[in-house]
Amino acid sequence: MTQDVEMKDRPTPSNSVSSAVPSTLQHLKDIALLIETGSYSKEVRRIARAVRFTVALRKKLTTPVIASFLDHALGQGSEVYSRISVYLPKDDEHDMEVDTATSANLAPVKHLLPELEIYCYLLVLLFLIDQKRYNEAKACSSASIARLKILNRRTIDVLASRLYFYYSYSYELTGDLAEIRGNLLSLLRTATLRHDEISQETLLNLLLRNYLHYNLYDQAEKLRSKAPRFEAHSNQQFCRYLFYLGKIRTIQLEYTDAKESLLQAARKAPVAARGFRIQCNKWAVIVRLLLGEIPERTIFMQKGMENALRPYFELTNAVRIGDLELFKSVAEKFANTFNTDRTHNLIVRLRHNVIRTGLRNISISYSRISLADVAKKLRLDSPNPVADAKSIVAKAIRDGAIDATIDHEKGCMVSRETGDIYSTNEPQIAFNSRIAFCLNMYNEAVRALRFPPNNTHKEKESAEKRRERQQQEQELAKHIAEEDDDDF
Amino acid sequence: MSSAVVASLLAMHSGGKKYLPALQSSQQAEQKQQLWKVTTMDPKFAEASQLFGRFNAALTRNDFDSCTNLLSQLKVMLTEFKSLPPLFEKTPNTTHELTLAREVYEHAVILSVKMEDQDAFERDFCQLKPYYTDACDRIPPSPQEYPILGLNLLRLLVQNRIAEFHTELELLSPSALENPCIKHAVELEQSFMEGAYNRVLSARQTVPHQSFVYFMDLLAKTVRDEIAGCSEKAYDYLSISDARQMLLFSSDEQLMEYIKEEHPDWEVKTGMVFFQKAKETAHSKEIPSLQLINQTLSYARELERIV
Structure with a gap:
């Protein structure tokens, strides 16, 4: 479950200033510059972009590169430099590099931006995690969190949210997630007080993940339902939120809502996040089975997921046929997979769906069948199969799974003629839900459009035209917002 | 405290456990011995243990009035121990205090079942839960943990709180699911969902623990309502x-x-x-x-x- 849903954005060529193939160090320096301008002009977007570039550079980072970057950014010998460089792994190569750097770079220590400092922490932390030095990563992240608590600048928020993420991630890798729960909660409080929505979003997800890691669904739901909701800032965080929400709802038997969240999470997740999408699909399959739906075959045939979804495919097959024996053997065969996926308890719940499907098949094929035969066909292995079958059929009738009556004297189940569905309101309801879905999709797309705050690119249209257009857009946005208010 | 008093209290204490014979173990007895040794050191702890002894005696006699009385006194007394949740401070005899507190709440749960008071059960169980989840690395596991967790599952089933039932279930380890007390409740839920009501009813004969009977009787009523609801649709x-x-x-x-x-x-x-x-x-x-x-x-x- 430790997948990292990160957009793998590549830096656009226009950003590499110096040469066609600039060195990693040069890239880092560019990023530092980006952060500086972002910090001075108070543009959060620039800093967000800087973080994205860094992630793209992740694979190329080495100790000497980072050491010399720290050198460049923080200034050799400064207090911050010594604080951060402690965490870099010490090897001979690194020492040599530092020596040369010292002789070369004796620039006066300039005034240090807090953004840059935090960025350096983030860079080192990323590097440590990639190098699998988890204990150092834990120490480094804890130090950076302590530092972050003192700083209160909106331009840091983006960096802070990333740091929180890796903070929790490094603790998860060493299996000490429970330790930082209190810390995360206090960070969430601080972020809420500072109206730092990006961090709030990230921290809420981290806490949910933390609780779910220990199966504390109750606490997770209590936190989730009370946390303030706002428009998502980051698609990845929103995906995660939906996934956790789906899981909680599944456990609490709200299958319809769970299905919606899980499917949405799977759809919104970036293509690169394969592990995450596999998880979403696994849960979505189970939830759909629990709802009595049979997922289409294409779900299991998605590229790169065939193997991971194999156990769930066989499970679906067993439920589709309604064969209890087959279901049992599949559950046993893949018991290990289900246990590691922690879906075992859900699979146990499925048993009754298998019976339902079997019963539905029987009810469709026979207009009249004795209860003893029903029990035999369902392969109910119990001391009193006929009595079991009777009450199971009765319950299925009440829940609307089959349309039939039981003739008590003759001991048989009589199926009713299936009515014409087009004489009911059913088609109209289905049609309405589809239209609502499409309209909602359009509205969300309109709302998701973003415009840069100051139009740096040359506008071809005249000022007047633009004003007119903007006014229209605003009106449209206002309309949609009002609509929303009406709806809820 | 004189040794004679201690001995008599001990006798009462073990007597108070008679209704749970299957759960008594020699290991527990040893623990208790240690417990009493510490008693002589800390007056507050000694008082609490003494009170607990009297509570146990009353519970054996099924003297519910004095039980409730003593229990509320005990609960007030427990608030003074700093080693208990949520503070979890380190004190010299943390283990003993935690164990005593856990036993008090365990018996409170048993008492509520005997008195057939579901609200009290829920309250006491909530107070007991941190001792199983958060304090499990501080004190050895209690032999009554699974029967009580099973009871709680059964209660949720009786009250038809299925979502909470499953939330609780998720917290249990695979080995816990194998425990007869837990398994009983899980199988009941399954039969209940399937509609195999006669299996639910026959499960009354195979209760893993005496105190389950009360909830099984309640469950029988729920089952009757379910059968009535199904019959009117099916026949x-x-x-x-x-x-x-x-x-x-x-x-x-x-x-x-x-x-x-x-x-x-x-x-x-x-x-x-x-x-x-x-x-x-x-x-x-x-x-x-x-x-x-x-x-x-x-x-x-x-x-x-x-x-």
């Missing part, structure tokens, strides 16, 4: 004797009374129970015009915005 009519058998009544009079109270819409004539009336409200051919108008108007509005 057109039933003979009175069949209905009596299915709804688990011993006499026709009881059945009649039940029908009068719970299902006045059932019709009884010529030795038959007819369920037709309950079904007739199913279909109405009316067109939901107001809803349709609303929907169509909203489509028009949305489309206008797009074009």
Whole structure:
């Protein structure tokens, strides 16, 4: 479950200033510059972009590169430099590099931006995690969190949210997630007080993940339902939120809502996040089975997921046929997979769906069948199969799974003629839900459009035209917002 | 404290456990021995243990009034120990204090079952839970943990709080699921969901623990309501004797009374129970015009915005 849903954005060529193939160090320096301008002009977007570039550079980072970057950014010998460089792994190569750097770079220590400092922490932390030095990563992240608590600048928020993420991630890798729960909660409080929505979003997800890691669904739901909701800032965080929400709802038997969240999470997740999408699909399959739906075959045939979804495919097959024996053997065969996926308890719940499907098949094929035969066909292995079958059929009738009556004297189940569905309101309801879905999709797309705050690119249209257009857009946005208010 | 008093208290203490003979273990007895040794050191702890001894004695005598009395005193006393949740401070005899507190709450739960008080059960169980989840690395596991967790699952089932039932279930480890007390509750839920009600009822004979009986009796009532609900949908009519058998009544009079109270819409004539009336409200051919108008108007509005 430790997948990292990160957009793998590549830096656009226009950003590499110096040469066609600039060195990693040069890239880092560019990023530092980006952060500086972002910090001075108070543009959060620039800093967000800087973080994205860094992630793209992740694979190329080495100790000497980072050491010399720290050198460049923080200034050799400064207090911050010594604080951060402690965490870099010490090897001979690194020492040599530092020596040369010292002789070369004796620039006066300039005034240090807090953004840059935090960025350096983030860079080192990323590097440590990639190098699998988890204990150092834990120490480094804890130090950076302590530092972050003192700083209160909106331009840091983006960096802070990333740091929180890796903070929790490094603790998860060493299996000490429970330790930082209190810390995360206090960070969430601080972020809420500072109206730092990006961090709030990230921290809420981290806490949910933390609780779910220990199966504390109750606490997770209590936190989730009370946390303030706002428009998502980051698609990845929103995906995660939906996934956790789906899981909680599944456990609490709200299958319809769970299905919606899980499917949405799977759809919104970036293509690169394969592990995450596999998880979403696994849960979505189970939830759909629990709802009595049979997922289409294409779900299991998605590229790169065939193997991971194999156990769930066989499970679906067993439920589709309604064969209890087959279901049992599949559950046993893949018991290990289900246990590691922690879906075992859900699979146990499925048993009754298998019976339902079997019963539905029987009810469709026979207009009249004795209860003893029903029990035999369902392969109910119990001391009193006929009595079991009777009450199971009765319950299925009440829940609307089959349309039939039981003739008590003759001991048989009589199926009713299936009515014409087009004489009911059913088609109209289905049609309405589809239209609502499409309209909602359009509205969300309109709302998701973003415009840069100051139009740096040359506008071809005249000022007047633009004003007119903007006014229209605003009106449209206002309309949609009002609509929303009406709806809820 | 004189050794004679300690000995007599000890006797009472172990006597108080008689109703749980299966759960007694020699290891526990040893723990208790240690417990008493510490008693002599800390006066507050000594007082609490002494009170607990008296509470246990009262519980054995089924003297519920003095039990509740002593229990509230005990609970107040427990608040003074800093080693207990949520503070978890380190004190010299943390283990003993935690163990005592856990036992107090365990017995409180048992008491609530004996007194058939579901609200008290929920309260006491909530207080007990941190000792199983958060304090498990500080004190050795309690032998009563699984029976009590099983009881709680059963309670949730009886109260038809299935979502919470599953939330609790997720917290249990695979090995815990194998425990007979837990397994019993899990299997009951399964049979209940499937509709195999006679399996639920026959499970009463195989209760893994005496205190489960109370909840099983409650469950029987829930099952009867379920069967009644299913029957009225599944059957057109039933003979009175069949209905009596299915709804688990011993006499026709009881059945009649039940029908009068719970299902006045059932019709009884010529030795038959007819369920037709309950079904007739199913279909109405009316067109939901107001809803349709609303929907169509909203489509028009949305489309206008797009074009």
